[in-house]
Amino acid sequence: MSTLEHNNKTAPESLSFRHLLSAEDISREDLEMILDRAAQYHIDAKNGAPVGQTCAGRILATLFFEASTRTRFSFESAMLRLGGQVISLEQGLSSSVKKGESLADTGRIVSAYADLIAMRHPEAGSVAELAMNARIPVINAGDGINEHPTQALADLYTIRHDKGRLNALTVGIAGDLKYGRTVRSLVRLLSLYPDIRFVFISHPSLRMDAPPADAMITDNIADVIGDLDVLYVTRVQKERFADAAEYETVKNAFTLTPESLARTKKDMILMHPLPRVNEIDPAVDALPQARYFEQAARAVFVRMALLALMQAPAPVTD
Numbered sequence: 001m002s003t004l005e006h007n008n009k010t011a012p013e014s015l016s017f018r019h020l021l022s023a024e025d026i027s028r029e030d031l032e033m034i035l036d037r038a039a040q041y042h043i044d045a046k047n048g049a050p051v052g053q054t055c056a057g058r059i060l061a062t063l064f065f066e067a068s069t070r071t072r073f074s075f076e077s078a079m080l081r082l083g084g085q086v087i088s089l090e091q092g093l094s095s096s097v098k099k100g101e102s103l104a105d106t107g108r109i110v111s112a113y114a115d116l117i118a119m120r121h122p123e124a125g126s127v128a129e130l131a132m133n134a135r136i137p138v139i140n141a142g143d144g145i146n147e148h149p150t151q152a153l154a155d156l157y158t159i160r161h162d163k164g165r166l167n168a169l170t171v172g173i174a175g176d177l178k179y180g181r182t183v184r185s186l187v188r189l190l191s192l193y194p195d196i197r198f199v200f201i202s203h204p205s206l207r208m209d210a211p212p213a214d215a216m217i218t219d220n221i222a223d224v225i226g227d228l229d230v231l232y233v234t235r236v237q238k239e240r241f242a243d244a245a246e247y248e249t250v251k252n253a254f255t256l257t258p259e260s261l262a263r264t265k266k267d268m269i270l271m272h273p274l275p276r277v278n279e280i281d282p283a284v285d286a287l288p289q290a291r292y293f294e295q296a297a298r299a300v301f302v303r304m305a306l307l308a309l310m311q312a313p314a315p316v317t318d
């Protein structure tokens with residue numbers, strides 16, 4: 001029996017949400033339940049302890065209408081590690097959506113073939129549309145410029161793991177704050193905790209809509225880098241620009257180098273949801289501040305926790 005199965009024998013846990021469409025669905029209790037479970041999977045993996053078969057007999061459908069490496073593979077890896085199985089639509093337009101089938105009908109149909117859905121789509125609100133008629137839990141794996149709540153869960157896991165807390169932090173978020181869905185979800189989740197001071201760093205045309213009222217806003221990373229406990233960098237989201245010329249003017253707002261990181265606090269951590277393009281020079285990868293590859297690797301434990309906690313009773317077939 002795995003450590004987790006042993007620990008949970010008398011304490012069943014349940015999340016407050018059925019579908020995970022937005023970071024706003026996640027309460028602080030949900031968040032801590034997910035991160036604690038992820039930490040246990042992480043520890044078990046380090047110790048070589050058996051994972052258990054929490055999702056045995058369950059099927060995850062990954063419906064991806066947009067490119068992904070980390071999110072799709074880590075969801076699929078998570079399900080397989082938990083003893084479940086995966087059916088996958090790697091390129092969503094190979095589905096009958098291409099023939100005009102609605103996402104709402106697709107959700108109803110896939111509900112008969114799987115027990116959980118993780119979906120990515122280029123349009124904001126598309127995952128909620130699919131969830132409308134789904135009879136199984138649906139997870140938003142990124143909907144256009146809107147949200148990417150499971151990335152934010154993975155981000156908070158690394159902040160808690162590496163900083164030892166989720167409160168009383170100065171968090172700099174740099175890059176594309178207008179189109180970056182990970183940023184929106186991250187700010188929502190971190191706002192569940194007290195004494196978080198946000199510093200938003202971007203080209204003026206890439207600022208966040210409706211940032212928290214007390215956030216600091218700047219376009220000069222050098223001015224603020226020494227104050228930060230966490231620096232979270234995002235790429236400029238080329239695929240969201242209607243005007244290619246506009247992308248060209250903002251794509252190289254900054255590139256972090258070992259020199260530009262020389263003035264950070266000793267224990268500042270540098271994060272990125274990845275993929276990176278040119279915002280972090282590869283020479284930074286060897287610095288102690290660089291945590292983005294660990295952040296991506298640990299996401300599998302977070303997605304394992306989510307799948308284990310979100311699985312619903314097996315659906316009844318009509």
Ligand code: CP
Nearest residue numbers: 068069070071273274
């Ligand atoms: N962070 C993230 O969403 O990466 P992918 O686009 O590779 O899934």
